[in-house]
Amino acid sequence: MNVLPEKFVFPERTLIGTGRVMDLPAECARYGRRGLLAHGRSLAAHGILASLLKGLPSGMAVATWEHAGGEPALSDLDRLLEMARKHRADWIAGIGGGSVLDLAKACAGLFNAPQSSEVYHNGAAIETPGLAFAAVPTTAGTGSEATVNAVLTNTATRQKKSIRDDALMARLVILDPSLLQYCPRQVIAHAGMDAFTQALEAFTSRHAVWLSDCLGLKALTLIGAHLEAFYRGTDPVAAERVLMGSYLAGLSFAMARLGVVHGIAHPLGVLYHVPHGYVCGVCLPHAVELNREAMGGKYEQVSRALGRDLLEFIRHLLDELDMPSPFRGKPIMEKGTIIRDTVAAWSTKANPKTITPADVEWLLTRLFLP
Numbered sequence: 544m545n546v547l548p549e550k551f552v553f554p555e556r557t558l559i560g561t562g563r564v565m566d567l568p569a570e571c572a573r574y575g576r577r578g579l580l581a582h583g584r585s586l587a588a589h590g591i592l593a594s595l596l597k598g599l600p601s602g603m604a605v606a607t608w609e610h611a612g613g614e615p616a617l618s619d620l621d622r623l624l625e626m627a628r629k630h631r632a633d634w635i636a637g638i639g640g641g642s643v644l645d646l647a648k649a650c651a652g653l654f655n656a657p658q659s660s661e662v663y664h665n666g667a668a669i670e671t672p673g674l675a676f677a678a679v680p681t682t683a684g685t686g687s688e689a690t691v692n693a694v695l696t697n698t699a700t701r702q703k704k705s706i707r708d709d710a711l712m713a714r715l716v717i718l719d720p721s722l723l724q725y726c727p728r729q730v731i732a733h734a735g736m737d738a739f740t741q742a743l744e745a746f747t748s749r750h751a752v753w754l755s756d757c758l759g760l761k762a763l764t765l766i767g768a769h770l771e772a773f774y775r776g777t778d779p780v781a782a783e784r785v786l787m788g789s790y791l792a793g794l795s796f797a798m799a800r801l802g803v804v805h806g807i808a809h810p811l812g813v814l815y816h817v818p819h820g821y822v823c824g825v826c827l828p829h830a831v832e833l834n835r836e837a838m839g840g841k842y843e844q845v846s847r848a849l850g851r852d853l854l855e856f857i858r859h860l861l862d863e864l865d866m867p868s869p870f871r872g873k874p875i876m877e878k879g880t881i882i883r884d885t886v887a888a889w890s891t892k893a894n895p896k897t898i899t900p901a902d903v904e905w906l907l908t909r910l911f912l913p
């Protein structure tokens with residue numbers, strides 16, 4: 544196994560601590576005086592947005608944009624881009640869950656790009672440098688603050704895929720656990736299982752290296768040990784631990800990529816309108832069964848780190864987080880499309896076992912079993 548990949552990109556600066564979100568405007572002043580702040584609904588509802596805007600350094604002009612919610616679409620990105628350009632923004636910040644961060648990230652990356660967002664969503668390289676991007680997660684799960692891709696859905700073609708470019712890496716990340724106190728329990732569960740899946744898929748990826756393994760295994764133990772307590776609200780430090788774990792998982796999979804769970808999660812999520820982390824969580828035990836042989840000694844390594852057999856651990860965690868399969872007993876829609884998209888996915892190509900159409904069909908059968 545290689546120690547490092549051929550190339551990796553990390554965020555330039557990361558600030559960690561309770562209340563650090565309030566440092567965002569002063570930190571962003573280094574990128575320019577005009578900023579655009581994209582955020583989710585809860586930021587305004589809990590008064591954080593008002594406090595931030597009250598504390599702007601003199602001469603700073605910040606426009607705000609609230610994401611209406613739901614999975615981020617190219618049409619959302621186009622509206623955000625239009626606003627950022629009209630405002631003549633020098634930097635873009637995202638404070639929110641994965642959807643808000645992905646939209647803000649893509650907006651910063653494509654700010655000076657000459658073609659339509661759809662062209663880059665279809666894989667074209669970004670020709671022009673973008674703006675500085677600052678990421679402040681308010682959920683612990685997607686790891687978007689640590690990666691160079693923005694997952695967006697083209698609602699016209701129903702294709703959910705990434706705009707991916709090194710230029711999308713955040714210049715600034717702020718990990719403030721106090722922002723997680725407003726996270727709904729269901730989001731804690733879904734996002735937490737997304738992070739756990741990302742850590743495990745990176746750890747068992749065929750592109751894993753020593754550094755991604757260090758990050759991934761630590762992420763698995765942090766999330767594994769604290770997610771249930773975070774969900775139940777029984778331990779005040781649990782949120783911080785899961786937030787750290789989610790960040791490490793993001794850094795890890797940015798380096799090592801993912802696996803078949805993320806390959807199948809996109810088409811299933813789009814077709815059945817199930818949140819990404821929910822799909823990942825319920826797919827994970829079946830994928831682990833499918834991959835068990837190809838994972839080699841890593842299965843035992845993770846089991847030892849978690850203090851329990853990996854498969855048992857995942858099934859127990861899903862029970863504790865009240866995450867039954869949303870697919871159970873339903874008809875499989877557009878099976879051929881799901882199989883084709885899963886086999887072709889960038890994530891699937893990194894799976895430890897080479898995934899065939901028959902493997903995807905087996906996964907679907909297990910997921911949709913009555």
Ligand SMILES: [Fe+2]
Pocket residue numbers: 685737738741805819823
């Ligand atoms: Fe994910």
